[in-house]
Amino acid sequence: xxxxxxxxxxxxxxxxxxxxxxxxxxxxxxxxxxxxxxxxxxxxxxxxxxxxxxxxxxxxxxxxxxxxxxxxxxxxxxxxxxxxxxxxxxxxxxxxxxxxxxxxxxxxxxxxxxxxxxxxxxxxxxxxxxxxxxxxxxxxxxxxxxxxxxxxxxxxxxxxxxxxxxxxxxxxxxxxxxxxxxxxxxxxxxxxxxxxxxxxxxxxxxxxxxxxxxxxxxxxxxxxxxxxxxxxxxxxxxxxxxxxxxxxxxxxxxxxxxxxxxxxxxxxxxxxxxxxxxxxxxxxxxxxxxxxxxxxxxxxxxxxxxxxxxxxxxxxxxxxxxxxxxxxxxxxxxxxxxxxxxxxxxxxxxxxxxxxxx
Numbered sequence: 001x002x003x004x005x006x007x008x009x010x011x012x013x014x015x016x017x018x019x020x021x022x023x024x025x026x027x028x029x030x031x032x033x034x035x036x037x038x039x040x041x042x043x044x045x046x047x048x049x050x051x052x053x054x055x056x057x058x059x060x061x062x063x064x065x066x067x068x069x070x071x072x073x074x075x076x077x078x079x080x081x082x083x084x085x086x087x088x089x090x091x092x093x094x095x096x097x098x099x100x101x102x103x104x105x106x107x108x109x110x111x112x113x114x115x116x117x118x119x120x121x122x123x124x125x126x127x128x129x130x131x132x133x134x135x136x137x138x139x140x141x142x143x144x145x146x147x148x149x150x151x152x153x154x155x156x157x158x159x160x161x162x163x164x165x166x167x168x169x170x171x172x173x174x175x176x177x178x179x180x181x182x183x184x185x186x187x188x189x190x191x192x193x194x195x196x197x198x199x200x201x202x203x204x205x206x207x208x209x210x211x212x213x214x215x216x217x218x219x220x221x222x223x224x225x226x227x228x229x230x231x232x233x234x235x236x237x238x239x240x241x242x243x244x245x246x247x248x249x250x251x252x253x254x255x256x257x258x259x260x261x262x263x264x265x266x267x268x269x270x271x272x273x274x275x276x277x278x279x280x281x282x283x284x285x286x287x288x289x290x291x292x293x294x295x296x297x298x299x300x301x302x303x304x305x306x307x308x309x310x311x312x313x314x315x316x317x318x319x320x321x322x323x324x325x326x327x328x329x330x331x332x333x334x335x336x337x338x339x340x341x342x343x344x345x346x347x348x349x350x351x352x353x354x355x356x357x358x
Contacts, residue, residue, distance in 0.1 A: 032124055045079065085251075094151035099252070106259050108143075116273065117279055138263075168225050184349055200286075202276050225263075272306035
């Protein structure tokens with residue numbers, strides 16, 4: 001089977017044989033940008049229909065079943081609807097910031113794709129501080145939300161934006177400490193090295209109790225960071241109409257909607273990389289025969305399989321738990337998750353110092 005890395009290598013060699021090094025770099029950057037946009041569009045279509053089908057399954061109903069075979073083209077129809085809708089800018093809004101906010105949300109989501117290893121030897125940028133890059137860039141998403149809420153000249157939008165700011169800034173602490181657990185065990189900030197360190201077992205299994213605690217905290221924290229239910233107070237329909245994007249319509253609304261789903265994919269991809277081995281197949285110690293069989297499954301299948309499993313878990317949360325109040329949400333972070341994370345980071349440091357991990 002032809003791998004992604006072989007395709008990328010072939011394209012690079014062909015460009016080198018026809019163009020100068022400067023043009024090769026330029027063309028490759030354009031190709032990567034177009035590929036990222038195409039991936040965004042595909043993921044948007046897939047994740048929206050997946051969300052609606054998972055919701056229907058959880059509630060014992062059919063879900064979309066009219067457009068296309070078994071309703072699989074429903075998200076395509078929704079996209080066409082949003083494309084032809086008029087984009088309205090409210091009177092009194094700060095037009096520049098109002099129009100800029102959705103693009104900031106999308107740019108932030110796109111930047112997060114850079115250090116992810118989608119398959120073996122296949123990533124946009126193997127940055128030696130990949131974990132730091134991911135945590136830093138993901139923090140920028142709150143700027144788009146605050147910008148949208150403030151510039152809309154709407155009290156519901158502003159309340160939603162302020163809630164989101166408090167929520168994202170709070171839960172970033174627990175998410176960061178959960179990520180640091182794996183950094184301590186691995187001794188590296190480079191995502192490719194973190195994946196390679198799981199060749200003889202994924203960290204969720206060989207990292208003992210601290211890795212399991214960190215994984216649970218990470219899933220809860222990133223669910224809150226992406227404004228997903230039961231932490232969707234920034235867009236609580238029953239209280240704030242639609243929260244920070246109340247005044248958005250047409251393609252501007254579609255960009256926020258797409259950015260949310262891309263962020264869900266990205267945080268799940270990061271979780272899969274750190275805790276579940278990323279593209280690395282499931283290996284058990286020195287079981288050579290079993291490990292060899294697992295290696296037959298393409299690395300991209302492993303990566304996307306793990307990522308979509310975590311996406312399903314986050315969707316499961318949405319249709320299982322009721323929405324929290326803002327005080328309950330902040331209590332969960334500051335009274336429970338953060339103290340547990342701080343104790344967990346001490347525990348994993350002891351394990352790393354005495355080399356008790358696998």
